[in-house]
Amino acid sequence: MTKNDSLQILLIEDSPEDADILQEFLENTDRTSWKVTVVEKLRIALEKLHCHSFNVILSDLSLPDAHGLETIAQLHTAAPTLPIVVLTSLKDEAIALEAVRQGAQDYLVKGQINTHALIRSIHYAIERSRMQQIMHQQSVAIAVSSEGIAILDAQWNYVYVNEAYSKIYGYKDSSLLLQTNWKIHYHPNQQAGLRGEIEQSLQQRKFWRGETVGYKCNSQPFDQELSISLLPHGGTVCILRDISDRKRAEAAMQQALQQARELHQLKSEFITMVSHEFRTPLSVILVATETLKRYAHQWTPEKNQIRYNRIIAGVQRMTELLNDMLVMNSSGPHQAKLNPVPLNLEKFCQELIATLTTSEHPIIFESQGNSRQIYLDPTVLELILTHLLSNAIKYSLDSGKVMFDLIFAPEHVTFSIQDWGIGIPLEDQDKLFIPFYRGSNVGNLPGTGIGLAIVKQFVEECQGVINVTSQMNQGTLIRVTLPIALVEQIHDQNPGN
Template sequence: MMKNDSLQILLIEDSLEDADLLQEFLENADQTSWKVTVVEKLTLALEQLHRHSFDVILSDLSLPDSHGLETITQLHTVAPTLPIVVLTSLRDEAIALEAVRQGAQDYLVKGQINTHALIRAIRHAIERSRMQQVMHQQSVAIAASSEGIAILDTQWNYVYVNEAYAKIYGYKDSSLLLQTNWKIHYDPIQQARLNAEIEQSLQQRRFWRGEAVGHKCNSQSFDQELSITLLPDGGTVCILRDISDRKRTEAAMQEALQQARELHRLKSQFITMVSHEFRTPLSVILVATESLKRYAHQWTPEKNQIRYNHIIGGVQRMTELLNDMLVMNRSGEHQTKFNPVPLNLEKFCQELIATLTTSEHPIIFESQGNNRQICLDPTVLQLILTHLLCNAIKYSMDGGRVMFVLIFAPEQVTFSIRDEGIGIPLEDQDKLFIPFYRGSNVGNLAGTGIGLAIVKQCVERCQGVINVTSQVNQGTLIIVTLPIALVEQIHDQDPGN
């Protein structure tokens, strides 16, 4: 380092004649300003190093208080980054070479020194020292980097691996990877792909970057990003990053995006369905009302009553649709209440069947087991059974029967509803309980796709289970099982419900 535009030199030399000659050589150099501090012993030199800053050291290896390589060792201990030029006699040249191997930047043989050689040695020593410091800093940075960095030879064997690289692959010590082949981390398919891509890219651009799936030392696979650069000697530098977290985040974002798209699609489908479902009964009401307005005075009471029934039916259909939407909204907001009360299930089911059965689709009811009063929420139970029975009727062919079996067991009650209708395609069965989703074979049959979603939520509210078995054109069997002991216990603990 330059101090006040002068190069600060510490000269350690016990021969006054040699010291004077060296200073004379420096004075003859016109291009640089020098300031030389001369000491005769190593101890005095160490004191100077503690007190002052210098740019270079010129040191004899044979001093009154130190001899040979010990001199270099002690100087490096006090000033590890300071460049050293060794001054030696011809007979000690071998020691001087060893001193260079141990950290000195250069050596000069006394009797062969001139101004040019001295200036050249000093400047080269300072420059090499600076380069060594930069290389050391780079080495420290590479070793401490959070990115995995490795150097490979022409055969793709590891010759250097930093700790981060070894850690990514699950090794506790980076030395365990040395001399092993880079390909051990990849299966044959990955190897073939990487070989083809990397070889072509290195030939064209001397660089390749891409992603791969590697295997850690415990065989666990992980996503990685690689950057490979070709070195002048034919080897390569490989920079490795574990991108498993990024890949998981990307996958989660893609899933969220897909869910958002699906939600948008379902909302659009729902709006279309609801519009259709409301438009049909509204049209019926409008036509019946217009007919009564114009012709009621001409028609018989029976014919007028038919139009009134159409109006009532349309209003009931819209009311049911609105109620279903309210149930869905409350379930989504976890507002659905569960108020179990003692019920005679046989009587409850028979009364419900009486309101739903038709001559075209008779509901055949059967009760098995010991009929007794059981605690269930009648509102929730009616939602479950009404939607299931209505679906069984709606999707049955003309004349198709609906079998409804009530089964009592000691700790649970089961409702089995079987129809002989159009059935559910296999590819639709895992989507039955998704709101607004309808089977691909329903055609023009009216519906919104929220009935089974409501049933599912109501069954889960009762802590029960629902199972569906179906074949296209052969019918559908739906079994709902509700626990008895649990609802009785809830009722006993909270009689206010």
């Protein structure tokens, strides 16, 4: 309503004399423009409310067609947001007080009314009604808010909780929390510290916000965010949010970032390793080639052969490295295609040893158990055993022999390779099968760190297991156990072959 608008008043009064007096009081002030509609019966008043807009109702409690609190009830039903000022006699003052409790904003006792009292009461009723509407809207907003909202007294007992607050803690009925203490939602070890931190902040800033862990009614912990404000007349208001999903998302993001950092680091290390591994044999090849080009015609065949052998070894080293990287790129779950054929394992192992053993590092082979022909993929088995035996020789340094045992069991076969070399540090043992990872004690020994990763992948493709036992400077024992199918069993399953 603007300054120049009329204040629309509905006056319900069956006494013409009283109605005239009230209108005269309103006319005695020039601060407000009043427009008064006078009716004598409640029925007519309800019709007016249906057709016209008013700012306030002045109503007698004793009307020809209604009396006492019935009048207020019907008016409040017809116009629930419209302020009502009750007009009553001195003897009915108790009823007037009850009318205020039931929705009227104020009351005036006839015979005690003057201009000031009437105008004050009208303005008070309008303002009080406006504030009640605002408070009602706020109350509804709080009740339906998705955020948990609670009011606590000075002893931190709940005096109000909205539905969202109780649901966050797992309660079906908000009333179950009333008069209980806030501390029931926190572990005993954190109650004193958390409350102390909050109270200190409330004393200094009237406000505290933070994250903590709360417990639902079923004792399930969850991440929560709290905002607590000090109320003017004591107590606090608490806003609660369940941030478990956000925390999980943050954790997943951190994990993804960590994986990205590790991948970047792995890529950097891989490039460095490959560059080094290729540069060394290429340098050897280059030097040997240039030397032969310049001096081959002056040297003896034996001396030239030494350079040729170096070139061949360099090419073989690069070929092995390329093969390993190709295997790493193509292998993986359900990617390797196995082609088992009947194998005489003893003969297979002895032929493999012949290509790897040296006078400095003899490989001592022994077969145990009931030797028989079985089905395995020879290409995959050669790759596995070549990597393991080569590592055993390389990391033995000057420590001598390597033991290689073939152990037959009814349903599996085990390949056991033991060396007495530099061993593997304890802190490196859980990282052995990570591609490109090398032990901290390998020094300048050549290697890419992908051999054992390749071995593990192919062992798992064969549905086998690999176990490593090692001690620093005492050697390493590796056992590979593979399930086997006997030639006779395969033949029985495929009699037409």
